Amino acid sequence: MASSSPLKVEPITIDDIPALIEIWFAAFTNPLMQEIFPDTPGLREWLTKIFLHDLSNRPFQHTLKVMDLDSKDLQGRPRMMAWGKWDLSMPEERGLRFSLPWADDMPAEKCNGFFNTLEENRKQVMGDEKHFYLDTLCTHPDYWRRGAGSMLVQWGCDLADEQGVSAYVDASKKGAPLYQKFGFVDNGDPNEEVASMARRKS
Template sequence: MTSSTDSNSPLRLDFATLDDLSEITELWYNAFTTPGLRAIWPDTPGVRQWWHAANQHDMLHKPREKYLKVVDTAQNGRIVAYAKWSLQTAEERGARWPAWHPDMDPVRNDAFLHQLETCRATLVGGGRPNFCRLKPDLDMLATHTAYRRMGAARLLLEWGCQAADEAGVPIYIDASQSGKPVYERLGFEDRSYLLGGDTGELAAMVRDPRKSSA
């Protein structure tokens, strides 16, 4: 699997591997710097190791959790963006994240996780084929600050959108407010207003499946 935004772009899409985990963790902390997310995942050596171990576990034991990366072929394959797509049912998948690290606030984090799952269930639940049954489900997407607006996120999103359209299922994503335009260009809609409250730094976005024009 290799693709690019255009023939002249040095950016290429591929599957991430265990060897990429340290670079992925570094990229996550570059991409997400808002006070709210740093309160959930503080930048400490212990929490960085928590991220590394969590992703390593899923790569090794959950083969339908797909880690994708976009690399800059002009910079020795530097990882400039990554995404985690889940192709599992909720029952297959189990807990979304492992037990919190001691450097984290478990009360805050449990409340945050509960909010995320409640939003998902409200917007794409109700018995229809959705994230609880059929996948894909976008778990994470991060782009290095030096590579934004260059098409990296689009490569990662198009992969999952195609899978969702083939399966006839919606995609849910908790998007950053700054990232909303990227998702909107691919058909995601901000449906936070349906939740009846403030969703804070994140926008609850849904993309309904598109029918093939063939």
């Protein structure tokens, strides 16, 4: 008999927020992300407030974690390997991607330019079509190529198929092959740093 998988997808809770932030900074290490999201106490406080707000006020967002049941943290709990946020809202319902003004430690002009471009690209690719949006996906480097990211992508794709809608993700060029395995296609400018990837409903 095949053994059960030690990996499990679960919804996050408020108690998970410190681990989410640790994985965020461990995973997003390219120069642009480090400039936009510098690892400072002020930025960590800002992220904490963002997570708290969204968990309480955005029921259309589903933030999920992958737990390694065979590995324990310092408190003896299963370790979090990865987490992702799927947004199931209609485009006009979602509002701003981040619910608070930029933190003082963040370069506001660059942040506005970067995230406005992402939204413009998504609008160009998806228009007003209802779609599920993979807002964030990050895996701790200790767990790369263990399948945690795929489990989080699969969760949203399965739900999209059940409801007959498309899906979309802003992917790094390095991360694009993961999404291609699930049927996402880059519809953006090949010269841009971010791939605008859509998975059309069947």
